Amino acid sequence: MSKHRSHSVCILFYTDTSGTPGGFRLAPIRQGSQHARFGFKRSDITHSVNGQPLTTMEDAMSRYSYLKVEFKRRHSIIRPGKNMLLRFRVK
Numbered sequence: 001m002s003k004h005r006s007h008s009v010c011i012l013f014y015t016d017t018s019g020t021p022g023g024f025r026l027a028p029i030r031q032g033s034q035h036a037r038f039g040f041k042r043s044d045i046t047h048s049v050n051g052q053p054l055t056t057m058e059d060a061m062s063r064y065s066y067l068k069v070e071f072k073r074r075h076s077i078i079r080p081g082k083n084m085l086l087r088f089r090v091k
Contacts, residue, residue, distance in 0.1 A: 023047030048076040
């Protein structure tokens with residue numbers, strides 16, 4: 001019997017302590033999911049995708065819908081204590 005795992009995530013708007021938009025967080029990041037295999041962790045905040053900043057919900061929705069046709073992806077993220085760049089290719 002095969003199991004079907006959903007790769008859907010919720011995109012959560014993030015603001016810093018002063019209320020300034022700071023990007024988005026994907027939730028949940030489940031162990032073994034596509035997002036986990038790409039290197040995302042639960043606490044990551046994505047502040048740009050392929051060089052395009054994410055400051056509004058419209059930015060996030062347009063970038064994530066456009067990613068369906070892009071194969072090389074770069075996500076600039078904030079992981080507690082450091083800025084990082086996740087690079088991956090989707091086949």
